Amino acid sequence: xxQSVHFVLTLVLxxxxxxxxxxxxxxxxxxADTGIWxxxxxxxxxxxxxxxxxxxxPHSPAILYAATMAGVFRSTDSGTTWTAVxxxxxxxYVTxxxxxPVTPSAxxxxxxxxxxxxxxxGVFRSTDSGTTWTAVxxxxxxxxSHCLAIDPVxxxxxxxxxxxGVFRSTDSGTTWTAVxxxxxxxxxxxxLTSSTLYAGTWGxxxxxxxGVFRSTDSGTTWAAVNSGLPGLSNVNxxxxxPHTPAILYAxxxxxxxxxxxxxxxxxxxxxxxxxxxxxxxxxxxxxSYTPATVVTLSATPAPGYTFTSWSGxxxxxxxxxxxxxxxxxxxTALFTALPTCTLTPSAGSGGTxxxxxxxxxxxxxxxxxxxxxxxxxxxxxxVVDGSSVGAVTSYTFTNVEANHTIQAVFAIDVKxxxxxxxxxxxxxxxxxxxxxxxxxxxxxxxxxLPIRAVVEAVGGSITWEASTQKVTIVRDDKxxxxxxxxxxxxxxxxxxxxxSDSRVVPIIMSGRTLLPLRFVAEALALDVQWNATTKAITIxxxx
Numbered sequence: 001x002x003q004s005v006h007f008v009l010t011l012v013l014x015x016x017x018x019x020x021x022x023x024x025x026x027x028x029x030x031x032a033d034t035g036i037w038x039x040x041x042x043x044x045x046x047x048x049x050x051x052x053x054x055x056x057x058p059h060s061p062a063i064l065y066a067a068t069m070a071g072v073f074r075s076t077d078s079g080t081t082w083t084a085v086x087x088x089x090x091x092x093y094v095t096x097x098x099x100x101p102v103t104p105s106a107x108x109x110x111x112x113x114x115x116x117x118x119x120x121x122g123v124f125r126s127t128d129s130g131t132t133w134t135a136v137x138x139x140x141x142x143x144x145s146h147c148l149a150i151d152p153v154x155x156x157x158x159x160x161x162x163x164x165g166v167f168r169s170t171d172s173g174t175t176w177t178a179v180x181x182x183x184x185x186x187x188x189x190x191x192l193t194s195s196t197l198y199a200g201t202w203g204x205x206x207x208x209x210x211g212v213f214r215s216t217d218s219g220t221t222w223a224a225v226n227s228g229l230p231g232l233s234n235v236n237x238x239x240x241x242p243h244t245p246a247i248l249y250a251x252x253x254x255x256x257x258x259x260x261x262x263x264x265x266x267x268x269x270x271x272x273x274x275x276x277x278x279x280x281x282x283x284x285x286x287x288s289y290t291p292a293t294v295v296t297l298s299a300t301p302a303p304g305y306t307f308t309s310w311s312g313x314x315x316x317x318x319x320x321x322x323x324x325x326x327x328x329x330x331x332t333a334l335f336t337a338l339p340t341c342t343l344t345p346s347a348g349s350g351g352t353x354x355x356x357x358x359x360x361x362x363x364x365x366x367x368x369x370x371x372x373x374x375x376x377x378x379x380x381x382x383v384v385d386g387s388s389v390g391a392v393t394s395y396t397f398t399n400v401e402a403n404h405t406i407q408a409v410f411a412i413d414v415k416x417x418x419x420x421x422x423x424x425x426x427x428x429x430x431x432x433x434x435x436x437x438x439x440x441x442x443x444x445x446x447x448x449l450p451i452r453a454v455v456e457a458v459g460g461s462i463t464w465e466a467s468t469q470k471v472t473i474v475r476d477d478k479x480x481x482x483x484x485x486x487x488x489x490x491x492x493x494x495x496x497x498x499x500s501d502s503r504v505v506p507i508i509m510s511g512r513t514l515l516p517l518r519f520v521a522e523a524l525a526l527d528v529q530w531n532a533t534t535k536a537i538t539i540x541x542x543x
Contacts, residue, residue, distance in 0.1 A: 043082030046070045055097045057104045065107060065130060067094040072109055074130050088133035089124055098148040102155045105129045108136075108173055110145030110160055123148070123160055125173045136173035147237075149187040153194045159219065161187045166199060168219050179219035182206040188238040190245045192265065194218075196290040198225075198248060200235025211235060212250055212260070216293040223292070225262070230255045245290070263291040266325040270297060270333070277305040277335035289325040296322050299333040304362040308334045338362035342403045345369055350377035350410030361400050368396040371408045380411040415540045418457055420449065420517075422535040429457045438512045440537070444503045447530075447537060448514040458526060458541050464513065471506065471513060473520065480523045482506045482515060491523050 041049070047068035057063035066073045066082065071092035073082040086092055091111045100106035106127050113121035121143025124133040137143075142164030151157035156172045161184035167176040183205030190196035195218045203210030211226035212235055229235075234253035241247035248260040265288035270280040278301040289295065298320040299307040309317045313329040323329055340360050347353040351373040359367050371393055373379050379391040384406050389395060397404060420427040425439040434457065440449035451473075455462045460475030469484040481490040487502045488495055498504055498519050506515050521528045521539055529538045 040075075040079035041082070042080065043075075043084075044068070044073060046084075047073070052095055053097045055099045055107070057099065058101055059104050063104075063129070065097055065099070067097045067109065069093055072097065072107075072130055072133075085126075085130035086133070087131065088126075088135075090135065091121055093121075095145060096147045098150045098158070100150065100155045101152060106155075106172070108148050108150070108158060109133065110148045112144045121145075123173055123176075136169075137176070138174065139176035139178075140167055141178065142167075146185050147187050149189050149197070151189060151194045152191050157194075157218075159187055159189070159197065161185060161199065163205070166197075166219055179215075180222060182208050185234065185236055186238045186250075188240045188248070190240060190290055191242050192245050192288055193284065193286045193290050193293060195284045195286075196245075196293065198238050198240070200238050200250060202234040202253075204234075212238065212248070214290075214292075216290055225260065228260075229258055265289060266291055266293070267328045268295060268323070268325060269328075269330045271331070272299070273332050273334050277302050277337070278307060278333060280331075280333050291326055293325045294322050295325060296320050297331060297333075299335075301335050304338055304340070304365070305335045306338055308336050310334070338364065341400045343367055343369075343397055343400070344403070344405045345407075346405070347371070347408040348410055350374050350412065351379065351408060353406070353408040361397075363401055365400055366396060366398040367400070368394055369406055370394045373410050376413050377410045378413055379408065381409040383407040383409065416458070418454060418539040418541075420454075420537045420539075422447065422537075427453060427457075438510065438514070440517065441509075441514065443507070444501060446499060446501070446504045447517040448507065449517055450512050451515045451517065451520055454517075454521070454539065455524075458524065458539075460524065469508075471515065473524070475524045478524050480520060482520075484508055484513070489519070489523075496523075 044066065047070040050069045051066050053067040055065050062076060062078045064075045064079055069092065071084055071086035071089055072094055074085045075082045089109070089111070091113060093112050094109050095112055096110040098108050106125070107130055109124045111121055111124060122135055122137035122140055123145055125136045126133045142162035144163045146161045149159045156170060158169045158173055160167050163183050165181040166179050166184050166187065168179050169176045183202050184199045185202050186200030188198045195216060197215045197219055199213045199222065201208050201211060201213065208224070211224055211229050213222040214225045215222045230252065235250050236253055237251040239249045246262040246264055248262070250258045250260065252258060267288050268282065270282060272278045272280055278299060281298045281300065283296045301307050307319055310321065311332045311334060314321060314323055314331045323331065340362055343359040343361060345353045345356055347356065351371065354370045361367050371379055371382055379393065382389050382392050382395055384395065385404055395406060416430055418427060418429050420440050422442055423439050425436045426433050427436055428434070434453050436453050437450040440447050452462050455473055455475065458475060460473055463472045465472070471482045473480040479492055482498065484506050487498045487505050489498050490496065498516055504516050506513065517537065518528050527540045
């Protein structure tokens with residue numbers, strides 16, 4: 001019975017507030033206009049005329065929604081006709097509605113269980129203009145939603161006032177967290193500073209007592225703002241002047257409408273000095289603040305600079321810090337340049353280092369240098385502060401605290417030459433003779449030879465596995481595996497044909513393993529040339 005009385009009083013007082021000229025700045029002359037009210041109830045016959053709340057689509061004002069004891073109804077023709085949109089509602093006892101100001105196809109309905117719908121209650125969300133609804137009650141421990149409020153800045157943040165307290169959701173209603181446990185009948189959000197909320201209570205249910213309470217931290221803490229309100233008056237509804245948020249109206253149970261004129265909003269001027277050397281972040285970030293709002297300020301220096309201190313209405317060097325907005329405030333964050341160090345690069349002929357000019361970096365900073373050899377050259381060494389760090393392609397200075405030098409040294413690529421002749425068991429490496437285990441032969445128009453001496457001459461290694469008759473050759477990043485009598489080998493683990501002629505395979509002749517020279521040489525990235533006149537093979541490679 002108390003809930004029914006509450007609803008009647010809420011409707012009457014909200015109607016009083018809606019018609020009040022001072023609420024929206026309507027002049028007395030306009031209030032005396034002779035406009036005529038016309039009933040627009042087609043489709044609402046099943047509600048018994050009990051309409052609890054109306055909302056209008058902010059983007060398409062011909063679309064309206066009505067909360068009733070028979071569910072939610074939608075009109076797309078400025079209220080001329082109405083259609084029930086209740087799919088998914090487990091209770092049709094709808095007490096309140098809010099619409100997402102950014103995405104009006106998203107709506108939220110506050111409901112309650114009742115004598116007729118004992119199984120329902122809580123908050124429902126629709127993302128398709130009311131066509132279907134889904135309960136979003138995770139964390140909501142009280143099923144009686146008296147009213148809903150949506151953050152005008154971050155519309156994924158909502159609040160609902162219930163018999164068991166105020167609950168907040170920051171994920172479009174998916175989950176809720178209690179921010180107090182008081183019987184709250186009304187809520188309002190400051191349209192300019194959305195972290196400021198007002199709550200109206202029913203005193204005989206709430207340990208707070210009767211009246212209006214304000215939070216400046218999104219509901220985390222609350223303080224009474226009741227000066228002038230009747231001592232035993234329940235607050236049923238609240239509304240904030242959208243142009244002057246310091247003005248608040250309360251509809252009271254049996255005491256009428258009261259207007260609250262608080263202190264004017266406070267402004268916060270936060271400046272970085274010098275302006276290019278850093279920035280200031282504030283939370284909450286607003287154009288103005290309700291008095292008593294606590295704002296967190298964080299100073300962030302630009303690269304090469306450091307934060308030193310606050311001045312103006314703040315002092316000290318604590319960062320981040322807070323400031324209480326009890327008046328207009330001016331705060332300056334002071335930054336200064338960090339000491340710097342120099343990094344001096346140089347490169348010999350045959351390549352480059354980048355960047356190639358002296359670099360100035362702040363103490364504690366870093367810098368990466370890239371070393372690139374030119375054509376026909378390779379990196380011989382990189383020398384940092386006179387000490388070798390090896391033939392690296394890049395070097396990074398970190399946490400620099402002193403001046404440094406870096407020098408890139410390059411060397412010309414010298415090709416080695418290996419010469420073999422068919423039928424001769426001596427090969428020449430840069431003109432020096434090396435005796436082979438057996439002379440190269442031609443079989444199936446391909447040159448085969450015992451290739452160990454060639455592999456070792458180019459800096460590789462070769463192993464023989466008798467059980468599987470496999471030869472493994474490794475040079476730099478190349479690994480070649482061949483099997484006696486098989487035309488398929490593996491190069492770095494991938495299968496590859498030894499030759500287009502399937503007859504060309506590794507063989508054993510006179511106790512010696514002979515391998516196809518061209519396949520092995522090219523697999524190891526060696527250059528092979530053939531002289532048909534002299535029957536000589538020339539292999540060249542860079543060391």
